[in-house]
Amino acid sequence: MSIWEYANPKKFMGWTAPLVPWLFGLAGACLIVGLVWGFFLTPDDYKQGSTVKIIYLHVPSALMAINAWFMMLIASLIWLVRRHHVSALAAKAAAPVGVVMTLIALFTGAVWGQPMWGTWWAWDPRLTSFLILFLFYLGYIALWAAIEDPDTAADLTSVLCIVGSVFAVLSRYAVNFWNQGLHQGASLSMDKADHVANVFYIPLLVCIAGFVLLFIALVLLRTRTEIRVRRMSALIARTRPTEVTT
Amino acid sequence: MIPDLGKYAGPVLSAYGVAIVLLVGLVVVSIWRARKVKAALEWIEGKRNG
Amino acid sequence: MIALLIRDLRLAVRAGGGFGLGLAFFLIVIVLVPFGVGPEAAVLTRIAPGILWVAALLAALLSLDRIFALDFEDGSLALLATSPLPLEGVALVKALAHWITTGLPLTLAAPVLGFLLNLDGPAYPWLLASLALGTPALSMIGAFGAALTVGLRRGGLLLSLLVLPLYVPTLIFGAEVVRRGAEGMPVTTPLLMLAGITVGGFALLPFAAAAALRVNLR
Numbered sequence: 200m201s202i203w204e205y206a207n208p209k210k211f212m213g214w215t216a217p218l219v220p221w222l223f224g225l226a227g228a229c230l231i232v233g234l235v236w237g238f239f240l241t242p243d244d245y246k247q248g249s250t251v252k253i254i255y256l257h258v259p260s261a262l263m264a265i266n267a268w269f270m271m272l273i274a275s276l277i278w279l280v281r282r283h284h285v286s287a288l289a290a291k292a293a294a295p296v297g298v299v300m301t302l303i304a305l306f307t308g309a310v311w312g313q314p315m316w317g318t319w320w321a322w323d324p325r326l327t328s329f330l331i332l333f334l335f336y337l338g339y340i341a342l343w344a345a346i347e348d349p350d351t352a353a354d355l356t357s358v359l360c361i362v363g364s365v366f367a368v369l370s371r372y373a374v375n376f377w378n379q380g381l382h383q384g385a386s387l388s389m390d391k392a393d394h395v396a397n398v399f400y401i402p403l404l405v406c407i408a409g410f411v412l413l414f415i416a417l418v419l420l421r422t423r424t425e426i427r428v429r430r431m432s433a434l435i436a437r438t439r440p441t442e443v444t445t
Numbered sequence: 446m447i448p449d450l451g452k453y454a455g456p457v458l459s460a461y462g463v464a465i466v467l468l469v470g471l472v473v474v475s476i477w478r479a480r481k482v483k484a485a486l487e488w489i490e491g492k493r494n495g
Numbered sequence: 496m497i498a499l500l501i502r503d504l505r506l507a508v509r510a511g512g513g514f515g516l517g518l519a520f521f522l523i524v525i526v527l528v529p530f531g532v533g534p535e536a537a538v539l540t541r542i543a544p545g546i547l548w549v550a551a552l553l554a555a556l557l558s559l560d561r562i563f564a565l566d567f568e569d570g571s572l573a574l575l576a577t578s579p580l581p582l583e584g585v586a587l588v589k590a591l592a593h594w595i596t597t598g599l600p601l602t603l604a605a606p607v608l609g610f611l612l613n614l615d616g617p618a619y620p621w622l623l624a625s626l627a628l629g630t631p632a633l634s635m636i637g638a639f640g641a642a643l644t645v646g647l648r649r650g651g652l653l654l655s656l657l658v659l660p661l662y663v664p665t666l667i668f669g670a671e672v673v674r675r676g677a678e679g680m681p682v683t684t685p686l687l688m689l690a691g692i693t694v695g696g697f698a699l700l701p702f703a704a705a706a707a708l709r710v711n712l713r
Binding site for chain 1: 453454456457459460461463464467468470471472475476478479482483485486489490493
C-alpha cells in the first residue's frame with residue numbers, strides 16, 4: 200500500500216475523522232499554555248517594555264502565513280501531477296487560514312511598530328512582502344470563488360499558485376532591493392528566534408507548536424467540509440434529472 | 446491578575462484581542478460550516494436511500 | 496505565427512478599441528496627478544518616475560481582457576488550439592501583439608508626458624529604456640492572467656486582482672531604473688533585473704498561459 204492510498208477521499212474521511220478533535224484539543228492546549236505563559240509569566244524586555252509579549256502572536260502567525268502558501272503550492276503540484284482531488288481541496292481549504300494568519304501577522308506587527316518605531320506602517324521589506332502575500336491570497340481565493348466547474352477551478356488555481364509562488368519570491372527580492380538606501384529598517388532581530396533570550400524562547404516555541412497544530416486541524420476540518428460539499432453537489436447533479444422526469 | 450503592562454498596555458492588549466478574535470472566529474466559522482454541510486449531506490443521502 | 500501576429504494587429508487597429516484607449520488613459524492619469532498632488536515642480540519631479548510607471552502599468556492593464564476574450568467567444572481560439580501551432584506559441588504571439596498595440600505606444604508617449612510631470616533631463620533615456628524593456632513583461636504576465644480568466648463572464652475585475660500583484664517586481668525595478676537615472680546613479684543592476692524578468696517571463700509564462708487555455712477550452 201502506498202502513501203497515496205491516504206489521499207482517496209473515502210479513506211481520507213476515515214482516517215481524519217478521529218484525528219481532528221485531538222488536533223484541535225492539542226492546538227488549544229498549546230496555545231493556551233504558550234500564550235498564558237508568554238502573557239503572564241515572562242518579564243518585560245528592557246528596551247521594548249511589555250510590547251515584547253506581542254512576539255508570541257506575531258512570529259507564529261507570520262511563520263504560518265508563509266507555510267500555508269508553501270503547503271498550497273505543494274498541494275497544487277500534487278493535484279496537477281497526480282490528480283488527487285483531496286489535494287486540490289486541501290489547497291482551497293488552506294487559503295482562508297493563510298489569509299487570517301497574514302492578517303494577524305500584519306496587525307500585530309503594526310501594533311508593535313507603533314510604539315517601537317513610532318509608526319503603524321513602514322515600507323520595510325518584510326512588511327511590504329507580507330502585504331503582497333496578502334494580495335496573492337486574495338487573488339487565489341477570488342479565482343476559486345469565480346469558477347463554477349470544480350475541476351477547472353482546481354486546475355487554474357493550481358497554475359496560479361505556482362506562477363504566484365515564483366512571483367512572490369521575486370517580489371521578496373525586488374522589495375529588498377527597492378528599499379535599500381531609503382530606510383535602513385528598524386532592527387527586526389526579535390523576528391529571529393535565535394536572537395531571543397531563553398525566557399522568551401520556550402513559550403514562543405510552545406506558541407509556534409500551537410499555531411502549527413491549529414493550522415493542521417483547521418485545514419483537515421475544512422478539507423473534510425470541501426469533500427462533503429463536492430459529494431453533495433455530485434449527488435444533487437445525479438438526482439436532479441430523475442426529479443425532473445418524475 | 447493582569448500583569449503590569451506599563452505604558453504599552455493598549456497595543457499589547459489590542460494585539461492579543463484582535464488576534465484571538467480572528468483565530469476564534471476562523472475556528473468557529475470552520476466548525477459551523479462543517480456542521481452545516483455534514484447535516485445537509487446526511488439529509489440528501491437519507492433522502493436518496495430512504 | 497507571423498500570420499497570426501499580423502491578423503491580431505490588424506484586428507486591434509481596425510476595432511479601434513484597445514489601440515487608442517490605452518494611450519488616452521495614460522494621458523489622463525498623468526494629467527490628473529498634478530491636480531491631486533499640487534503643481535509644485537519639485538514635488539512632481541520627485542514623483543514623476545513612479546507615476547509614469549504606475550500609469551503605464553494601469554494603461555496596459557486596461558486592454559488585457561481583450562487578449563483572448565474575443566477569440567474565445569467566436570471560437571477561433573478553439574480553432575487555433577487544433578492548428579499545428581502549439582498553444583504556447585499562440586500565447587506568445589498574443590502577448591506580443593498586445594505589447595505592440597499598447598506597450599510600444601506607451602513607451603513612445605512616455606517622454607512627452609514626462610515633460611508634463613517635469614521629469615529630470617537625465618532620466619529620459621532611462622524612462623524609454625526601462626519601459627521598452629519592462630512593458631513586454633507586463634504584456635506577457637497579463638496574457639497569463641487573461642488566459643486564466645478567459646472562461647469567466649465577468650473576468651475583467653478578477654483579472655486585475657490576479658495580475659496586479661504579479662506586476663510588483665516589474666514595477667519596482669522599472670521605476671527604480673528611472674529614479675536612479677534621474678539622480679545620475681548607476682542603473683545597471685535594476686536594468687538587468689528588469690531585463691531578466693522580461694526574458695524569464697517570455698521563456699516560462701507561455702507554458703503557464705497555454706496550460707490555463709487548455710483547461711478553459713476543455
